[in-house]
Amino acid sequence: MKTDLEFSDLRKGDTFAEFPLSVTADEVLAYLDATGESPAIWTQHVPPLFLDALVVAELLAQVTIPKGVMHTGQEHESHRAARIDEVLTVRMGVAALSEKRGVTLAAFEADLRDAAGEPVTTMRISVMVAPDGVTV
């Protein structure tokens, strides 16, 4: 299990400590205010992309991300809708890691499950890290 990591310490197959994730109604409203989406259909459930955003935030909290990082891609599959205030458990790990000419490509996969252990959402976060001073 990994916590408080430097990006350069990561290896493919590493896993992070599981963490709980739940979203309040106020947090949903603040998120929708920021994105501009109407809250009409999100009175009892969490907008699916908000789950991705919060997992990305946790990744940023657990790993010291170097300058030059870019979030290049995102994949998501919903297995069911997450309910507001529901506590999910997130398992996340390093799915891919490669380096070419100083540019590092990494992908993180996260699996969100409910209290019964049933899948709610899976996602894949792709990032690219260029060396300092390089714009790609």
Added chain:
Amino acid sequence: MTAPQVPSVTRRIEQDRVDRYAVAGRDPNPIHRETPEAYAGPFGRPAAHGMILLAMVSEAMGAAFGLAWAETGSFKVRWRSPALPPVTVTASATLKKDQDGLATYEVVVQDEHGETLLTGTAAARYA
């Protein structure tokens, strides 16, 4: 039943929206805000979070599918260029495949100059 048409979503992205997203989305990266790091960074000024653009795709799919988007939806996207506020962006979806109640769309987000900022696919069940 047939696959629903997904409406386009157009939105003006100003810096204050980006600042609100930094708090709500818990992404305080200084390259998205009015900071020295943003002006010294690769874009020479703050860039909107890519997740704000992707949220517009999610909003469009939610408008077409309702809660089924959260229950059965999936997407796979890549960001192609940064959105530099103030900028007006449009997310749109074109039906690519409709089979056995699963509708798959090509999705794209472009700015007002026609530059492509995000591409990918999104899918959901309607039956």
